[in-house]
Amino acid sequence: TFEKPIPVSPLIALDRERCILCYRCTRFSEGVAEDGQLVAVDRGAGTMIATFGDEPYRAPFSGNVIELCPVGALTSTTYRFEARPWEILDVPTVCGMCPVGCNVNATTREGNVKRILSRNHPEVDDGWLCDKGRFSYAHLHAEDRVRDPILRVRRRGFEEVSWERALDEAERLLREANGRIVTALSGSETIEEAYALGKLLRRGLGAHTAFFPEESSDALDAFRVPLSAIRDADVVAVLGDAPVVERAPIVELWIKEARRRGARVLYELDEEAVRGAETAILVWCGPGGHGGATVAVLAQRLGLSGAFYIPETANGRGVCDAWSCSDDAESASPDPIGLLIVSGDEAAANPDVRALAEKAERVLVISMFQGLAAGWADLVLPGTSYLERDGTYINLEGRVQRLRRTVIPPVPDELAWISKLAERFDVELSPYPALVFEEVSAIAFGGIPFGEIGERSPLPAATGASAQIELGEADGPAVDGGLRLVRYRPLFSGPAVERVHELDFQRPQPEAELSEEDARSLGVRNGEEITIRSNGTSVRLRARLSRELRPGVVRVSDDFAGELKPAVEISK
Secondary structure, three states: OOOOOOHHHHHHHHHHOOOOOOHHHHHHHHHHOOOOEEEOOOOOHHOEEEEEHHOOOOOOOOOOHHHHHOOOOOOEEOOOOOOOHHOOOOEEEEEOOHHHHHHEEEEEEEEEEEEEEEEEOOOOOOOOOOOHHHHHHHHHHHHEEEOOOEEOOOEEEEEEEHHHHHHHHHHHHHOOOOOOEEEEOOOOOHHHHHHHHHHHHHHOOOOOOOEEOOOOOOHHHOOOOOOHHHHHOOEEEEEOOHHHHHHHHHHHHHHHHHHHHHOEEOOOOOHEEEEEOOEEEEEEOOOOHHHHHHHHHHHHHOOOOOEOOOOOOOOOHHHHHHHHHOOOOOOOOOOEEEEEEEOOHHOOHHHHHHHHHHHHHEEEEEEOOOHHHHHOOEEEOOOOOOOOOHHHHHEOOEEEEEOOOOOOOOOHHHHHHHHHHHHHHOOOOOOOOOOOHHHHHHHOOOOHHHHHHHOOOOOOOOOOOOOOOOOOOOOOOOOOOEEEEEEOOOOOOOOOHHHHHHHHHHOOOOEEEHHHHHHHOOOOOOEEEEEEEOOOEEEEEEEEEOOOOOOOEEEEEEEHOOOOOOEEEOOO
């Protein structure tokens, strides 16, 4: 008899007596994800599926083997024995954990999300899904989830209050600020939520100042192509120096497929190679992208028809568009800030937003998690997850996609209470996403009806030749013989992911990535410990040599970069 089950990782279990040795899982590991971790060991009747060296299957796409297994030998540890097929309902929606917007089915039972499955959109995800999108749904049941409004009460600290009192307090804070309001957005709001918030604040209170998580530009609309175009390119130039897999994992799979089909993948811009290719695609991932304007300038100069910018947020472009549509007026940034409104968990966790909060007289936070807001907010209003919302997102292609509510949240939807609050300021605002989207669509999306977005949204056509794009110089490497540090936010990070302990093993290792050329000049070998210094600060990490990094750059996760400045030196 076989030991049952064998843990392949904290997320995947193997029942060996079910395995028919079809090798679909090992072929995926070797030929699609290219992680090479899942292998067949022993020979003949003793052949078994295992990980190399019996280490946990630690890779961003490991969960796909669960869906690929035809006999249920590989199962999800989080879904195993949780439901029977006739008890479940699959709700088609899109993932809200990164800017790709992979199409997914959320499996629900008795009002709870039990698992997330891929739902093939051939132009967006090709049927694959990363582990962040597949397993992070457990954040819905986080221990510190905010289920009632929390108010700072003088001399008594924080206490839960009713929604009626919370809306009274929110109205009081808004009126007392006298328009001196700044709104910090997270980039994870739906288009409808961002528009509703903008309409309330901008039209009802004349508060036009917003803090966005990153720049946004419509310059790439002239170079709009589906993500699947990467697969068919002859040359793919990946620029910006941040790791694509950490921002948009599925884009990394498209790049790998292009390479397998014979494409030349560049990590430094070779204009001669790009101009000489029949089909070339530019991908910008990293600092200096200016919301896509930088890569649009390059695409325009090189005469290309396709280019992508990979943002850090799931719906940053949609949030910026929605806020812009809510009103045309502008105003100077208030000083001092009477009220800071922090929308979403990503904004609440942002150090720059926390710094703004220290300058504000009052702070109102919309958050799912008490640990992010308690202690520095005057009023906390419960937030919801992308799995609990109805609305729309715009992905990195510029594709408007439908987000469907998979389960009823334990708190009122943001649109519901924003519309109630808007009534108090004589602002007409519907609590229904379809009606709010109609207003936005008439301004920004050519009047597309909410009901026509569908389960597999089409990509709007490119806008045609754009006018000359003006842009300053992009960030360059450090001078004087030093190296330029590129910090990146790990894929398995963020407020939601950090509350899913099954994903802890996927967190990045204490490593610094170097190009092979820089490693040779420094005498550094792969796996050797190195010291990275800048301005009297240093960290000691293990070196990892990469063929996908250009010379002059060292890449370190935010988890381990500490207080390092952009210009660094390396020693053994």
